[in-house]
Amino acid sequence: MKTLYTGNFVHRGNTNWTEKIYLAAFVCVLTAFFLKSTLFIPGRISYFFLYKFIQAASILAVIKSLFIEQKLTKEKIFYLAGLTCLFGLSFLANNFDLFYYFLFALSASRVDFHKILVVFFGVNFWGTLIVIFAEWINFIPNQVQFRPDQPGLIRYSMGFSSPTDFSARVFYIILSYMLLKKFSLKFYDYLGIMLSTLVMYVITNARLDGLLIFLLLICTWVYPFVKVSINKVSYLFWYASSVIFICANILIAFFYDPANKILNRIDVILSRRLTFGHAALTRYKLGLVGKPIQEFGNGGLHPNPQNYFFIDSSYIRLLVMSGIIVFLLVLVLLYFIFFRIKLTRSTFFLIYVFFIILSSAFDQYFLDLSYNLLFFLLFADLNWFIPNRMSERKENSKKLHTITGMELKRNGTNYMSKKTI
Incomplete structure (x- = not known):
């Protein structure tokens, strides 16, 4: 069994099917919470069915963590204690969304965060397109809002519960895409993001999300400088x-x-x-x-x-x-x-x-x-994102040899020229 290292955190690799069980459960719960922010609920799908679906996915995630995945006894005790405390606090607040969030974050232990992020991006991206299409064919309604200070301005939700839900969805899809790309974008990435943001802003007039995406694009554009500045602190x-x-x-x-x-x-x-x-x-x-x-x-x-x-x-x-x-x-x-x-x-x-x-x-x-997926960063396996120091050293060494070779060649040519003269 291979050992994976994430800084000082050591994760022992599991068979692929335990990870697949988690990802299957995650797809289910992610889809359910995604639908919760759309007008599929409650018109097409009832809240009762939605939360039964979430509960079934949660049970599958718990089974994976307690009975299928190889864990030390103290890890299982920590897992159960954490879930019990969260359940009690959620019960008192009458808000179980918090419990389900941390249940899946805790259960993400030893699961590749890159795979979780790919699933997250895929469900959100394709789910958003499906919701927009469903609204376009009048399968679900479209909510319309007006700003009190701008009564002539119309804001559309495009099948989501509100225009803000739609604009925030676009922002987080873009943010997750940039993380997948490690904030290294091509020209067509910038073009696609800017066009998507423009369309989103025209439809929703979501000023804050539009501003956040604009700042995100600037941050990505100057990422090498940002990286150096952040690492100094x-x-x-x-x-x-x-x-x-x-x-x-x-x-x-x-x-x-x-x-x-x-x-x-x-x-x-x-x-x-x-x-x-x-x-x-x-x-x-x-x-x-x-x-x-x-x-x-x-x-x-x-x-x-x-x-x-x-x-x-x-x-x-x-x-x-x-x-x-x-x-x-x-x-x-x-x-x-x-x-x-x-x-x-x-x-x-x-x-x-x-x-x-x-x-x-x-x-x-x-x-x-x-x-x-903020708190998933605390428990999931981050190895895919860790910079490969050996590859970087090899690449730098390769560049150094190339530069040195060019320098020697140039100096040698100059020497021969002088000797001939």
Whole structure:
């Protein structure tokens, strides 16, 4: 049995079929959560059937981890203890999406993250095209929204629950594609991404997702410079910066005052996200465990609610709806993600994490496995992404010999020329 090394993390290889069992379960749960954000639900598929499907896929993932995969007893105890704690916290908050997310993240141990990412990209990419086609042939409806400050502007969801769901889906598809390419794109990649972003923006008028994709393209364009800059700084700095950003996102909403012209202007740009974030933090008391909160959003086919209330920021949602314990647990796990990325020496993972953290300040998809695989980085096998140091040394040596040979040849030619003269 071969041994795989990921920094200081050692993963013992398993037979292919254990990995295939996990990937089959992952395809099922990913498809289910993807459909949950579309108008296939509940018109064509009931929530009851959807969650039964998710439960069946989850059982398959647990069977793979406990009974099929070769694990030490202490690993199985850790796995069961983690799932039990998450189940209890999810039960108290009446939100089991968090439980399913971490169940599949924990079960991804010893599974090739590259294969998980390929499945993730494939399901999202083809699923999005199928949803758009289903809306085009009127198999599912299309939700239409208007901006309060721009009543003449029409936003279309293209078969998703809301225009924001569609635009965020496009952003995360592009982000996962760039990670697959290790942020090294060809001209046709840039062209395709820019055209997709333009079409998405015209359809949804999603300003924040459009801006994020624009920043992502710039970051990819100057990736060699970004890579050098990131590697000069300790991973602790990047982790601390992320935590400060998350806390600042919460504190700005908490101290939001409409009388403050600067904050009020930011609130307008962010489509009143500060207003509703402030309402959530002041209206509901924070507790160690979460609590269910009734929201009245624009998603779905119901008429626009008169008493609209929706928490867009993932961090405020996490703190208020999942509780302080889960919030702190996520921050701790985030540290270990940065630590593991440091061991792999893969800069592109940092960029992937940064853009998820940035996007989650404005959208609610931080812990939605159909949108991102952030915490899968903590448990999955990352070997495919680790730079091959030996190959790099050989390539550099080859270049050095080539340059030296050219130099000798040039010098030799000059010497002969001088001798002839």
